[in-house]
Amino acid sequence: MTIEFTLTKRQEELRSAIGSLARNVIRPQSLGWDRAHGIPEEFLLRFTQMAASMGGTAGAWGVQGLGATGEEASESAEKKKKSGGAMVSTVVAAEELATGDPALLLCLPGPGLGGPPVRGSGTPEQRERFFSVFKDMSAGLKWGAYALTEPGAGSDVAGIRTSCRKEGREWVLNGRKCYITNGARASWNVVFATIDPSLGRAGHRAFVVEKGTPGFSVGKIEDKMGLRASETAELVLEDCRVPEENLLGGEEKYQTKEGFLTAMKTFDNTRPLVAAMAIGIGRAAYEHAVDFVKERYVLSRPIPRYAAIAERLARVGRDLAAARILTLRAAWLADREIANAKEASMAKAAGGQAAIKACMEAIEICGAHGAVAEDQQLLEKWFRDIKVYDIFEGTGQIQRIVISKRLMPDLRSF
Amino acid sequence: MIDFEPTEEQALMVTAVSQLASKLRERIRQTERDHGLPAELRLAAFEMGLGGGVAVPESHGGAGLGLVTAVLLDETLAVGDPAAPFALGGPGALAGALHELGTPAQASEWLGKLSSADRCGAVAWSEPRAHATRAGFCTTATRSGDDWVLSGVKAFVLNADRADAFVVFAQVDEAAGWAGIGAFIVERAATGLTVGERKVTLGLDAVGAFDLKLDGVKVGPAARLAGGEDFCRSALRFFVKEALKVSARAVGLSQAAFDASLEYVTNRRAFGKPIGHFQAVAFTLADRAMDLEAARHMVRRSASLWDAAATGAASERDALLASAQAVSMSLEGAMRAGDDAVQLHGGAGFMRDYPVEKYMRDAKQLGLCSMTKEQADQLGAAVALGVALDPAVVLPTPDLQAVFT
Ligand SMILES: Cc1cc2nc3c(=O)[nH]c(=O)nc-3n(C[C@H](O)[C@H](O)[C@H](O)COP(=O)(O)OP(=O)(O)OC[C@H]3O[C@@H](n4cnc5c(N)ncnc54)[C@H](O)[C@@H]3O)c2cc1C
Numbered sequence: 001m002t003i004e005f006t007l008t009k010r011q012e013e014l015r016s017a018i019g020s021l022a023r024n025v026i027r028p029q030s031l032g033w034d035r036a037h038g039i040p041e042e043f044l045l046r047f048t049q050m051a052a053s054m055g056g057t058a059g060a061w062g063v064q065g066l067g068a069t070g071e072e073a074s075e076s077a078e079k080k081k082k083s084g085g086a087m088v089s090t091v092v093a094a095e096e097l098a099t100g101d102p103a104l105l106l107c108l109p110g111p112g113l114g115g116p117p118v119r120g121s122g123t124p125e126q127r128e129r130f131f132s133v134f135k136d137m138s139a140g141l142k143w144g145a146y147a148l149t150e151p152g153a154g155s156d157v158a159g160i161r162t163s164c165r166k167e168g169r170e171w172v173l174n175g176r177k178c179y180i181t182n183g184a185r186a187s188w189n190v191v192f193a194t195i196d197p198s199l200g201r202a203g204h205r206a207f208v209v210e211k212g213t214p215g216f217s218v219g220k221i222e223d224k225m226g227l228r229a230s231e232t233a234e235l236v237l238e239d240c241r242v243p244e245e246n247l248l249g250g251e252e253k254y255q256t257k258e259g260f261l262t263a264m265k266t267f268d269n270t271r272p273l274v275a276a277m278a279i280g281i282g283r284a285a286y287e288h289a290v291d292f293v294k295e296r297y298v299l300s301r302p303i304p305r306y307a308a309i310a311e312r313l314a315r316v317g318r319d320l321a322a323a324r325i326l327t328l329r330a331a332w333l334a335d336r337e338i339a340n341a342k343e344a345s346m347a348k349a350a351g352g353q354a355a356i357k358a359c360m361e362a363i364e365i366c367g368a369h370g371a372v373a374e375d376q377q378l379l380e381k382w383f384r385d386i387k388v389y390d391i392f393e394g395t396g397q398i399q400r401i402v403i404s405k406r407l408m409p410d411l412r413s414f
Numbered sequence: 415m416i417d418f419e420p421t422e423e424q425a426l427m428v429t430a431v432s433q434l435a436s437k438l439r440e441r442i443r444q445t446e447r448d449h450g451l452p453a454e455l456r457l458a459a460f461e462m463g464l465g466g467g468v469a470v471p472e473s474h475g476g477a478g479l480g481l482v483t484a485v486l487l488d489e490t491l492a493v494g495d496p497a498a499p500f501a502l503g504g505p506g507a508l509a510g511a512l513h514e515l516g517t518p519a520q521a522s523e524w525l526g527k528l529s530s531a532d533r534c535g536a537v538a539w540s541e542p543r544a545h546a547t548r549a550g551f552c553t554t555a556t557r558s559g560d561d562w563v564l565s566g567v568k569a570f571v572l573n574a575d576r577a578d579a580f581v582v583f584a585q586v587d588e589a590a591g592w593a594g595i596g597a598f599i600v601e602r603a604a605t606g607l608t609v610g611e612r613k614v615t616l617g618l619d620a621v622g623a624f625d626l627k628l629d630g631v632k633v634g635p636a637a638r639l640a641g642g643e644d645f646c647r648s649a650l651r652f653f654v655k656e657a658l659k660v661s662a663r664a665v666g667l668s669q670a671a672f673d674a675s676l677e678y679v680t681n682r683r684a685f686g687k688p689i690g691h692f693q694a695v696a697f698t699l700a701d702r703a704m705d706l707e708a709a710r711h712m713v714r715r716s717a718s719l720w721d722a723a724a725t726g727a728a729s730e731r732d733a734l735l736a737s738a739q740a741v742s743m744s745l746e747g748a749m750r751a752g753d754d755a756v757q758l759h760g761g762a763g764f765m766r767d768y769p770v771e772k773y774m775r776d777a778k779q780l781g782l783c784s785m786t787k788e789q790a791d792q793l794g795a796a797v798a799l800g801v802a803l804d805p806a807v808v809l810p811t812p813d814l815q816a817v818f819t
Contacts, residue, residue, distance in 0.1 A: 001419040005715040310795030318739040322708035404696035
């Protein structure tokens with residue numbers, strides 16, 4: 001125990017390897033992916049293989065929960081000390097990778113956001129069954145997804161209306177889910193539904209709904225402002241018949257408020273990760289602006305005068321650094337298995353905010369060049385990509401509600 | 415490895431200082447009225463090792479506990495009273511100046527001499543105005559045989575009334591601008607040295623700010639602080655480390671303001687419920703909590719980078735950049751914390767029955783005590799852009815003013 005902020009040698013190597021890959025291999029392709037609304041499968045396959053060959057566990061690649069198979073769920077204390085902490089490595093790697101292209105992380109094959117609830121609440125049999133889907137992707141890439149949001153309920157998770165009722169050995173689901181990342185391509189979606197909306201959270205049930213289940217279909221694929229390479233789908237459940245073995249955790253799990261808690265537990269672990277991704281995009285924009293100022297002001301003018309721009313740049317760098325340390329702290333707490341809901345929300349809120357500011361400032365500092373010039377179009381893309389980081393996985397306001405509740409324990413709700 | 419947890423030894427010291435801080439908190443108004451700490455608390459602080467030399471290496475007569483320990487202790491003490499870390503006995507800011515600018519022998523000698531709860535050191539950097547026709551200080555140091563003669567006026571010298579010795583910055587080479595500055599140890603008793611009237615200040619009343627007049631003050635060759643290989647670089651190191659300590663105090667202040675706010679909004683009721691249960695109030699609190707956490711760990715991280723840089727395990731560039739960001743963040747955060755604390759208290763916040771109006775005044779003053787956040791931002795940008803660190807921009811030159819303890 002001692003206050004220090006240097007990465008382990010292993011983490012540093014990983015960071016620099018991922019960083020150079022992100023900037024030299026991924027970034028040059030990212031505008032094309034944006035325009036094509038997707039990342040070619042052969043690239044995703046090659047990328048996944050490369051990650052494995054570099055010896056990084058999926059966790060260390062910043063894809064824990066987004067691409068992990070769920071096997072490396074927990075490290076021993078001994079291993080943790082040596083590795084510098086799996087979650088710390090994850091956020092470090094995720095930031096680097098996002099400097100290349102943020103959508104890539106969302107597109108990686110694997111259980112995605114569906115991983116944590118299956119890992120956390122699934123029975124051993126369910127974990128085996130649903131994760132085994134991802135063991136062999138030689139015949140084609142496979143994804144999992146997480147379907148909570150509905151047209152009528154996003155932030156207000158307790159207000160979902162998708163219904164479920166038991167009929168014999170099956171559950172019958174009815175409703176619509178929207179904005180589901182990888183929802184259409186997913187081999188299975190973790191779908192949240194309610195047995196009775198008046199029960200609130202206690203009425204929630206989580207199901208693993210497999211592709212091809214009768215009554216399950218894909219609706220609209222969204223056309224988005226940014227993250228256009230990532231698929232965002234609407235899911236339709238019309239008398240969708242799910243076998244009872246697919247009720248996550250089995251029936252006894254829901255005697256308590258567990259069902260809802262399962263949904264929320266996902267976020268405590270993924271919020272720092274999403275924060276790290278946001279910081280990566282913000283950093284890319286910031287570094288772009290730094291290079292621009294260096295070239296256009298510092299090196300090309302006899303008497304550089306840029307105090308006002310220097311201050312703006314400094315504040316962007318500062319706010320990204322602030323968000324980064326909050327993110328590292330949330331990750332460090334997670335590695336030590338200390339409750340981190342408040343810190344995870346701080347990281348997420350600060351990360352989204354700082355990165356949005358970074359992209360806006362960068363585009364203003366670079367002026368027209370930032371919005372139109374051919375060589376600057378990444379800036380324009382990052383500006384579009386970043387906004388959603390203050391929306392998904394809980395908006396900035398929702399993060400503040402989480403923080404407020406931790407600060408004032410008898411606060412009910414707003 | 416990333417680790418946020420203090421060592422056991424640090425944790426023990428923090429616990430002890432925290433108890434002292436509680437006592438300071440009880441007497442926060444008395445300290446303010448008396449323009450100084452109660453003598454027994456000053457003694458208690460000195461006996462805990464607070465007094466300026468915490469981070470100075472043993473080779474230079476300090477405790478050698480590192481900058482992380484120093485910022486932990488300053489933060490903890492400032493929770494009790496943000497003014498207290500400025501009003502302690504011992505060498506104070508002079509310790510850091512001697513560490514960066516003096517030889518081990520000079521530093522050891524003066525840290526030893528000032529090592530008492532009743533003694534005090536001060537740093538005289540600022541001046542009433544910038545020189546009209548050239549860069550550098552108006553105060554000059556000219557040769558007289560082997561000796562030096564100092565003439566001029568220094569401004570905003572904190573603790574000048576109590577100080578037994580000063581580090582005085584002066585122009586050694588008038589033609590060389592900021593590259594021509596130097597520093598000297600001047601004893602209180604020196605002929606020609608006078609301390610002006612105490613200024614009436616906005617906040618931090620426990621410590622006084624004074625003009626220091628030097629009218630042909632003669633010092634011997636041993637009084638000159640050579641400043642290592644690059645004087646301005648050494649001065650910058652001194653400033654930045656000092657600014658980190660002030661930032662730690664800003665974090666302590668933010669914590670105190672936050673604690674007071676949280677308590678108030680939990681108990682004060684309006685429209686049938688605690689005001690904290692209104693979203694506008696709660697979100698304000700949540701934002702301050704975020705600022706506070708970020709600033710706290712940024713300051714600690716910066717300190718840890720300086721400690722690592724001392725052994726070559728981190729680069730000075732990284733330490734400078736992290737520090738610039740931490741200083742900017744914590745000074746701005748403290749101002750917001752003070753302002754919001756008063757706001758969330760409503761009319762009561764304006765009254766001296768509550769401590770929050772003092773936190774708000776102290777926060778403003780803290781932001782002017784070493785680097786300002788504007789200077790920190792200029793430094794941060796200069797490091798990020800990789801431009802040469804021009805002393806006129808990255809040091810708090812007299813146009814910009816800095817005061818020290
Ligand atoms: C690209 C993308 C990918 C996504 N991927 C997924 C996914 O994979 N799975 C999934 O389930 N969902 C996903 N979502 C949905 C996302 O989680 C929701 O959009 C988000 O939680 C916000 O919910 P909402 O859109 O219904 O907004 P609303 O909840 O309607 O919020 C609208 C506004 O009101 C504010 N607000 C709401 N309640 C309060 C309150 N109590 N106090 C103060 N302010 C409040 C919000 O902060 C927001 O500003 C995705 C969204 C996007 C854009």
